[in-house]
Amino acid sequence: MDTSLTRQLTSRTVLRAVFERAPVSRAELARLTGISKQAMSEIVGTLEHEGWVQQSGKTQGAIGRSAMNYEPNPRKALFLGVDVGGTKVHAALADLSGSVLEESCEPTDARGGMHLVDQITRIHAELLQRSGIHAEKVKGGVVGIPGAVHPATRRLHMVPNIPGLTDIPVESLLYERLGFPVFIDNDVNLAAKGEQRLGHGKSIDNYVFIALGTGVGMGIVNEGRVVRGAHGAAGEISTLPVGADPFDSRIFKAGALESSVGSIAIKARYEGLGGEPGLTVRAIFDRASDPAASIVIDEVSRVIAAAIVAVAAVLDPQTVIFGGSVGARWELIDRVEYHLARCMPAPPACALSTLGSQAGLLGCISVALERFREILFQLPAPGFDATSASEHMRA
Structure with missing residues (x-):
């Protein structure tokens, strides 16, 4: 196997272990993955240099000894969540830990259709401006709509409360406007996901x-x-x-x-x-x-x-x-x-x-994180980076 491919697969294995077991030490990562401690030090050092992981304190080991722990860097990739209802649009930017960095809530544009696409685009720009976050940090988004999404065509149907959405390819339009992949789902499905993560x-x-x-x-x-x-x-x-x-x-x-x-x-x-x-x-x-x-x-x-x-x-x-x-x-x-x-x-x-009106928005964020992580660890090397995973989220 090609050396660079082996190295990327190994790094991916280690990063996945950090995501799943954080906070975790290099010694524990070596034990979990079967990689030597010497190689593990090099891999973790590279992941830290590339911004994927960060130090998160020390764990006391044997007498007089302690080990540095590592966790994912939550600011490596950010995500947009938008819960669209018949009366309001609730949106937020969140990091890899699921923490909300900035959020906004305003009445839904009653004209629907392209006007709603414009509204989501504007809200995203305003969230970026208020937070001071660079646009390229946002790697994906999830939007909840009160309607059904055909899994093959990705077109909306059964949307009785917002006009014009069944006539346009909302998902593709938002991808073009925002510059990152957007996944559309039913708003109640996303509320159910919010309950799964936090309720x-x-x-x-x-x-x-x-x-x-x-x-x-x-x-x-x-x-x-x-x-x-x-x-x-x-x-x-x-x-x-x-x-x-x-x-x-x-x-x-x-x-x-x-x-x-x-x-x-x-x-x-x-x-x-x-x-x-x-x-x-x-x-x-x-x-x-x-x-x-x-x-x-x-x-x-x-x-x-x-x-x-x-x-x-x-x-x-x-x-x-x-x-x-x-x-x-x-x-x-x-x-x-x-x-x-x-x-x-x-x-x-x-x-x-227990989440009240936040359930749908938190579900959007939860699905965005899930999709990013799944695709990140499934990507064929080369391409082990946040941008590549973002491009594949559209699939």
Whole structure:
């Protein structure tokens, strides 16, 4: 084997061990990889010189001896995460450790389409300017969109709340504008990933994240991996035939479940029972002691429980994590649990997201880190550098 290729493969093995075991000493790296201590000193020195690793303190060894520990340099590569919703765009720059360096939140451009692409491009430039970070440091990005992404064509579909996105190649356009690869995914899938990294999903291999708000969506984590489906539409539970007649053409686009438990439906139910017109969903829930509000919460919870029965029959999740402006209300989840106990012998646990409105953004960052690391350690040598890995993230 070519000497340079062998050296690159060896360096990659060591770097991977640093990523997985940090903080770690050179002696421990030698033990883990089977590389001699003398060769390890040279490899770690090179990785430190190239900016991949940095010293992180010492570990006390035998009496009178200590060893320097090493960890990945978090500023070697940075990433853009953007959580796009129907009402707001939440974006951040993060480093290799997942730490947010700068973030921004502003209303979504209601015109959608190319206007949204322009908005994301502008936000990225503003984040760079505020942070003082050079653009070439950013090696990849992940954008969450409330819709489905076809895994083969990478085109968006089922995007009811933002116009014009199904007509343009959003992923390719952002790559051209930003200068680094961008991966588009469903926003609820990304929220599920956020929970996996920092929330209730950290110690669970099988769970679903249900987002309830203006729309209804679900992210599926099965055996530790996000399930996206043949057309990228796995988890689009808004169309479940629960809560309304799925053959009613008036709800064809929204879906039976969403038309029954989405925020528009909640307000309509409340006003239909004689409740004060014009209230927000938040205000309705804040009036939980109001008889009309109490009835609505119970009705919506019963429909959601029926939907979870259908989900559990197919996916058998250990836990259902709730998020979104409606799903984050404990008044709702308490009633969902009550109804589940009446229609399932062993219902899954229910939990409120601990990440709140940050779940989607943190999921974007988590996926960006995962993609970069996976590709970095799969790259065929030569090309063992952050820029090469960035170029391959597009694949």
